[in-house]
Each structure stands twice: as structure tokens, then as C-alpha cells.
Amino acid sequence: MHCRYIPGYLRNIGPKFLEKFYKNFMALPGGVILVSGEGEEISGYIAGYTPADSLFMSLARESRLSLVFSVLFHILLNPGETGELLELARYGGRVKVPGVDGELFFIALEPPARKSGAADQLVEEACKILAEKGAKKIKVSADKENRGPNILLERLGFEPVGEFPFRGRPQNLYVRTAIRNR
Ligand SMILES: CC(C)(COP(=O)(O)OP(=O)(O)OC[C@H]1O[C@@H](n2cnc3c(N)ncnc32)[C@H](O)[C@@H]1OP(=O)(O)O)[C@@H](O)C(=O)NCCC(=O)NCCS
Numbered sequence: 001m002h003c004r005y006i007p008g009y010l011r012n013i014g015p016k017f018l019e020k021f022y023k024n025f026m027a028l029p030g031g032v033i034l035v036s037g038e039g040e041e042i043s044g045y046i047a048g049y050t051p052a053d054s055l056f057m058s059l060a061r062e063s064r065l066s067l068v069f070s071v072l073f074h075i076l077l078n079p080g081e082t083g084e085l086l087e088l089a090r091y092g093g094r095v096k097v098p099g100v101d102g103e104l105f106f107i108a109l110e111p112p113a114r115k116s117g118a119a120d121q122l123v124e125e126a127c128k129i130l131a132e133k134g135a136k137k138i139k140v141s142a143d144k145e146n147r148g149p150n151i152l153l154e155r156l157g158f159e160p161v162g163e164f165p166f167r168g169r170p171q172n173l174y175v176r177t178a179i180r181n182r
Contacts, residue, residue: 001045005108007143008167009084013074020070022047024063025055032129036109036118044109046122050102050135056089087167095141095164095173102127102135102178107149119152124180131178138178144170156180 002018003011010018025031030050037043049055060068075082104126109118127138140158142149143166150172154160158174165171 001042001108001110002106006106007146009081009088012078012081012084013071017067017070017074020063020067021059024059024067025049028055028058028062030054030058030133032126032133034122034126034129036113036122043113044107044118044122046104046107046126048102048104048126048130048138050130050133052100052103052135052139053096055103055105056091084167091166094166095139097137097139097161097173097175100137100139100175102130102133102138104138104140107152114148120156123152123156127176127178127180135178137175139173139175141166141171141173144172157182 002022003015010021022033025047026033028049032048032050033045035042035045049058071085075085104123107119107122109116109122130138139161140149140153141164142153144150144163153174156176157180158176160172161175162173163170164173
């Protein structure tokens with residue numbers, strides 16, 4: 001699903017890398033990966049992490065650098081992508097928000113599962129688990145031109161707190177308490 005629906009650099013590295021990436025992500029104590037669907041059929045997922053701004057460093061450390069080596073190998077074969085990789089590595093530091101201690105990264109639903117309320121459930125459940133892991137405030141960003149996540153986040157009470165450029169495209173930055181204030 002990441003390869004099909006999540007724009008960005010990581011999918012360039014390929015499905016084998018992503019498999020390793022998510023396995024290691026799930027094993028981190030602050031990692032939250034939830035899927036939606038029926039029976040064996042997965043129709044959507046979301047990924048979050050606490051504390052904020054530390055996922056990539058934690059992944060590099062805990063995967064005993066095997067993820068780093070996969071990335072470096074990919075860069076060796078595709079040196080033209082070095083700029084994009086450096087931008088991704090700087091991502092965390094660029095969108096630091098004081099008081100924020102949790103983060104949502106990726107959300108995707110298969111097209112037939114969209115417009116069903118499943119996205120709301122995934123976001124709320126991920127925030128709840130991040131709260132159980134100690135996070136009080138969550139941040140998330142979305143490409144300004146990607147209508148789906150922007151509408152979803154605003155509907156769920158995430159407040160826009162700024163904008164920043166990423167991969168040459170403007171991104172909205174949103175913040176909300178992990179447990180929603182109604
Ligand atoms: C982001 C994403 C998960 C949002 O899921 P979604 O189901 O499309 O989003 P919403 O829950 O906001 O639903 C979309 C519409 O269905 C409506 N809807 C939501 N729940 C509903 C329900 N239970 N019944 C009827 N309609 C519903 C919403 O009001 C919204 O309507 P609108 O477009 O008129 O405002 C989905 O668009 C997606 O997978 N996109 C591709 C991946 C991506 O870009 N991810 C973000 C970057 S990580």
C-alpha cells in the first residue's frame with residue numbers, strides 16, 4: 001500500500017526496503033502501526049511514532065544499521081537521488097513544534113474503503129495508542145494539494161499551525177491533542 005499510495009522518497013527504494021522498514025518500525029516501543037480491513041483482507045493502514053522527530057534515528061539504531069545500508073546501497077545505484085534523501089533526513093528537524101511529543105506519518109486506504117469512516121477510526125485509534133505510550137500532542141503534515149488527508153485532518157480537529165516546503169511542494173503542518181478536546 002505504501003508503494004501504491006504514499007507519495008515520497010521511501011517508495012523509490014523499493015518494496016523489499018519497505019518491508020524491512022515497517023518490520024523494524026513495528027518493533028520500536030514508540031511505534032504504532034494499525035491496519036483496517038476484514039478477515040485477512042487489509043484495506044488500510046496508519047503509522048505513528050512517539051517521541052516526535054526521532055523515528056528515523058531510532059530506526060537506524062535499532063535495525064542495527066541494516067536499513068541505513070539498504071538506503072546507502074540504493075543511493076550508490078541512484079546517485080541522482082542524493083538530494084531527495086538528504087531532504088528526507090532533515091525532515092524531522094525542520095518541522096519541530098514545541099510541546100509536540102507524537103507524530104503521525106502515513107495513512108492510506110484502498111479506494112473502495114475510502115469515504116467510509118475507516119480513516120477517522122484509524123487516526124483516532126492511532127492517537128489513542130500514542131497517548132497510552134505517553135504522547136500528549138500529535139503533529140502530522142500533509143501536502144497542501146493532496147485533498148484527502150487535509151480534509152480528514154481538519155475534520156478530526158487538527159489545527160493548521162504552519163507550512164513548510166518538502167520535495168519542492170508546500171506542506172500543511174497540523175497539531176492536535178492526542179485525545180481530542182471536544
Ligand atoms: C488520506 C485518506 C486515507 C483519506 O481517506 P478518505 O476515506 O478518503 O477520507 P475521509 O474520511 O475524509 O472521507 C472522504 C469523504 O467521505 C466522507 N465520509 C467519511 N466518512 C463517511 C461515512 N461514514 N459515510 C459517508 N461519507 C463519509 C467525508 O465526509 C469526505 O467527504 P467530502 O470529500 O465531501 O468532504 C485517503 O484519501 C487515501 O488513502 N489517500 C491516498 C494516500 C495518501 O495520500 N495519504 C496521505 C499521505 S501519507
